[in-house]
Amino acid sequence: KDEIDNESSFQRLEYFKTAIKRQGLITRTERDLQSHESERINDKHKKDIDRRADNLLVQERYISLEELQQQYQRQSELEDLQFNNTKKQFAVADSVADKSIAENLRDKRKADAENINPSSEKVKAPQGTTAQELVQLLKNHEGGWLWDVIESTKPVWVLGGQGSGKSSFAASIVMCRKAIFDWNITSIVDAHGHKNRAKAWKLLIPLEPELIGERNDYLAIGEAMDEAVQRWSDRTENDTPIQTLWDELTQLSLQDDCKESVKKFVRHSLTDVRKAAEYLVCISHAFTNAASGNAEGFNDLRQSETIQIKRKSKNGRVPLNHAEISGLYNDDGNLIESKRVTVPDWFYPDSLLRFISAR
Known part of the structure; x- marks a missing residue:
């Protein structure tokens, strides 16, 4: 009876641990989602504020509409350059990996031939x-x-x-x-x-x-x-x-x-x-x-x-x-x-x- 009780208690404890871990995972996931959502909302608010500030500068004639559009255009070009540069970095990494794989296969063929x-x-x-x-x-x-x-x-x-x-x-x-x-x-x-x-x-x-x-x-x-x-x-x-x-x-x-x-x-x-x-x-x-x-x-x-x-x-x-x-x-x-x-x-x-x- 003691062995049965101990086994039963052990199983209940393990179930409890599993439930705590599962609940902790759910809680962390929700917290991460809320944090990510808050960051996106803050980013959107920041962009809205920047846009209203730019419109106000145009209205007060601190800057012309053409100059503002040029700034937007330069910013867009910069973002495109950053994006293309990132793609190139990935392409370089892929090519280096492909080269390493090809060299490894070549060396393996040579080693196999030498063993044969x-x-x-x-x-x-x-x-x-x-x-x-x-x-x-x-x-x-x-x-x-x-x-x-x-x-x-x-x-x-x-x-x-x-x-x-x-x-x-x-x-x-x-x-x-x-x-x-x-x-x-x-x-x-x-x-x-x-x-x-x-x-x-x-x-x-x-x-x-x-x-x-x-x-x-x-x-x-x-x-x-x-x-x-x-x-x-x-x-x-x-x-x-x-x-x-x-x-x-x-x-x-x-x-x-x-x-x-x-x-x-x-x-x-x-x-x-x-x-x-x-x-x-x-x-x-x-x-x-x-x-x-x-x-x-x-x-x-x-x-x-x-x-x-x-x-x-x-x-x-x-x-x-x-x-x-x-x-x-x-x-x-x-x-x-x-x-x-x-x-x-x-x-x-x-x-x-x-x-x-x-x-």
Whole structure:
């Protein structure tokens, strides 16, 4: 009984404390409201008194109406200047915060890349390793088809099933263009980017691209495609060339958040990128209408205005060293619809890293 009584007394005391705190909060709120209202009333009265005093000065001809209006105008201009200055201070604070965030994200990307591949920043190029050497390797391999791919202004589509080496081939193209022409890769659009950071893109991350669409963010991917189409409209051939990489286009046309954007993206990429100085590398399982955004009516243009490299694998795990390429032109200017080629062992991101380190 004593325990029950003590518990009951304790609960009543706690309820009483809560009621006192609640009442105190209500009272303070009312007091603050009354104080604020009093300040507003006093301010209004002061303005009324000032206005009546100004009118009296005009009536007594101590000051003309024009001079009074000029004073009002100067006061209004001063208040506008103060307001604009305050806005600028907020804008400066926002820009400083944005800069800090961007720098932090950049440092984080570098730190992540170093953790993933700590030796990448420390690799030293062998003596004599130059961009010219890489160009000669590309030109000397099987009639120079790799060099034709690297220097082409057409979008490059790397195709194939799982384990065929699509991503490593695409990354190798980006790295060659960086090593030879110093073209920066500005973005990697990949719904599985959070997984590929440590694998397919581990040597591209130190080049500081923006990684878009991670964790199946198809809305962000659609927005990136819309921005790309607008960018191609604004950029010209005289702008500094850039690279962008677009992964897993196979299923994007099936995603509600980006299917319309994919269609527009593919259609404009066939005609706009060359004059925008943007070099696209796209990855897909196939080059069907569905994989290219269901851009109907553009089949012939897709075949002639893109380079398609089809890779294959052994048992879906080991990439084969042979591939098929379409979209290049022969010496007579005729389109090569399909040609069997081989991918050399040195055309791999780890092997190409030394050329970028030599820059």
